[in-house]
Amino acid sequence: xxxxxxxxxxxxxxxxxxxxxxxxxxxxxxxxxxxxxxxxxxxxxxxxxxxxxxxxxxxxxxxxxxxxxxxxxxxxxxxxxxxxxxxxxxxxxxxxxxxxxxxxxxxxxxxxxxxxxxxxxxxxxxxxxxxxxxxx
Numbered sequence: 001x002x003x004x005x006x007x008x009x010x011x012x013x014x015x016x017x018x019x020x021x022x023x024x025x026x027x028x029x030x031x032x033x034x035x036x037x038x039x040x041x042x043x044x045x046x047x048x049x050x051x052x053x054x055x056x057x058x059x060x061x062x063x064x065x066x067x068x069x070x071x072x073x074x075x076x077x078x079x080x081x082x083x084x085x086x087x088x089x090x091x092x093x094x095x096x097x098x099x100x101x102x103x104x105x106x107x108x109x110x111x112x113x114x115x116x117x118x119x120x121x122x123x124x125x126x127x128x129x130x131x132x133x134x135x136x
Contacts, residue, residue: 009084009103019089019097026071026097028053028078030062030085042066044076044089055080075100
């Protein structure tokens with residue numbers, strides 16, 4: 001790998017990996033990481049601030065905890081010992097934590113507005129119907 005190339009992201013098992021609150025701490029459990037048994041540091045970065053957590057690594061599993069107070073609402077990228085993980089953490093207030101798929105999410109798309117076709121009120125429809133009946 002040359003100095004310009006970046007290492008590929010670490011792929012995780014999306015089924016068994018999860019994020020949850022444990023008291024006042026956020027716990028990240030990343031499964032399916034081959035060769036991550038020696039990982040010591042997990043870094044969460046959220047577009048400016050970063051949070052570092054020590055990891056407990058086992059065979060194909062990495063577990064890390066960090067205080068919830070250090071994570072502001074938003075998406076946080078995840079790195080293990082400087083290598084990007086193919087997932088992100090979504091923090092959104094009092095709602096549950098979410099482990100998102102992929103290093104980056106797809107761009108947001110604002111739906112196009114549909115033309116609003118005015119519908120006649122019930123009274124107007126009844127009057128039209130009565131006019132038709134009377135004309136017959």
